[in-house]
Amino acid sequence: MRTGIFAKTFAGTTPDAVLAAARDAGYASVQYNFACSGLGALPETIPDTAVAAIRDASAKSGVAIAAISATYNMIHPDIGTREAGRRSFAEIASVAHRAGSNLLTVCTGSRDAADQWRDHPDNQGAEAWQDMIAEFGHLLAIAERHDVFIGVEPELANVINSAAQARRLIDTMASERIRIVLDPANLFEHEDTDTRDRIIDEAIDLLKDSIAIAHAKDRNPDGSFATAGKGVIDYPRYVAALKRAGFDGDVITHGLSAAEAPGVAAFLAPLLASEGRGA
Template identity: 65%
Template structure:
C-alpha cells in the first residue's frame, strides 16, 4: 500500500511544481486534478501537450498518477449541465492513459442544483436512482472507448450514500469498468467507536472485490470532517480491515491544508508500519 494525496492540496498551475510538492511532503502518488495543469477541473478539452506535461512531471518526480478527478453532478436537474459534465469526463478520459492513469473519479450526484455535495430529499427516490443509472450507462461506453475505469465513492449527501447502495450499483451495472473509491469518513457522521468499526468492516467486506483506491480523511466527534489522524476514526483498525480484504492499492489523503501534508504523510506511514 503506498501513500498518496490529492494533487490540488498544493498550490500551483503546472504539474511539475505540484508533483514536486507532493514528493517533498512524502507522497508516492496523487489523485490528479486538471486545475493543477492550469485548466478547469472539468475542461472542455485536454491537449496532447497538457497530457504529456503530466506524464513528464510524474516521471521526473517519481510520483504516480493514481487517479484523475472527472467529478460532475451526474443527476443535476438540468440535463444540459449534466451533458456538459459528461463531455468533460470524455475529454479527460481520452488522455488519461497518456497522463499515467486509467482511473477517473466521479460524483454520483445530488438533486440539489447548486451544490453536488449537499443532500437533497429527492436523492433517495427511484427517479434519482434511474437517472444516475442512465448516466452511468453513458460513462461506461466512454470508459470502454478509452480503456479507463470509473471510480465511485459513496458520499452521504449523494445518491450512492452507503456501501450497500454502492454494492447495488455494481450488481445492477454488471460492468468491470465501475470500481470503488473507499473513504471511511463518508460512511457516517457521529457514531460510537465500536459502531464506527462495525460500519467500516461491513463496508469493506461488501465492496472488497472492487475497491480500487482508498481515501484517508477523518471525522470530528461533532460529525464534521477532520484531517486524517486528528479525528475519531481508528486508523490502525481501518488499515487492518483493508489489508485483511486483500487491498494493496493507494491510500490517498485529502481534506487537509498544504502545511499539514508532511505531518499526515508521517502519520499514515506510521500506521502502515504498525498495522
C-alpha cells in the same frame, strides 16, 4: 500500499510544481485534478502539451498518478449540465492513459442544483436512481472506448450514500469497469465507537472485490470533517481491515492543508508499511 494525496492540496497550476510538492511532503502518488494544470477540474479540451507535462512531471518527481478526477453532478436537475459534465469526462478519459492513469473518479451527485455535495430530499427517490443509472450507461460506453475504469465514491449527500448502495450499483451495472473509492469518513456522521467500527468493517467486506483506491480523511466528534489521524476514526484498525481484504493500492488523503501534508504522510506511512493484519 502507497501513501497518496489530492494533487490540488498544493498551490500551483503546473504539474511540475504540484507533483514536486507532493513528493517533498512525503507522498508517492496523487489523485490528479486538471485544475493543477490550469485547465479547471472539468476541461472541455485538454491539449497534448498538458498531457505531456503531467507525464513528464510524474517521471521527474517519481510521484505516480493513481487516479484523475472527473467528478460532476451526475443527477443535476438540468440535463444540459449533466451532458456538459459527461463531455468533460469523455475528454479526460481520452487522455488518461497518456497522463499516467486508467482510473477516473466520480461522485453520483445530488438533486441540489447549486452544490453536488449537499443533500436533497429527492436524492434517494426512484427517479434520481434511474437518472444515475442512465448516466452510468453513458460513462461505461466511454470507459470501454478508452479502456479506463470509473472510481465511484460513496458520499452521504449523494445517491450512492452507503456501501450497500455502492454494492447495488455494481450489481445493477454488472461491469468490471466500475470500481469503488472508499473513504471511511463518508460512511457516517455521528456514531459511537462500536457502530463506527462496524460500519467501516462491513463496508470493506462488502466492497472488497471492487476497491480501487482508499481515501484518508477523518471526522471530528461533532461530525465535521477532520484531517486523517486527528479525529475519531481508528486508523490502525481501518488500514488493517483493508489489508485483510487484500487491498494493496493507494491510500489517498485529502481535506487538509499543504502545511499539514507532511505530518499526515508521516502518520500514514508506517501504518501502510506494517505487516500487521489484526484489528
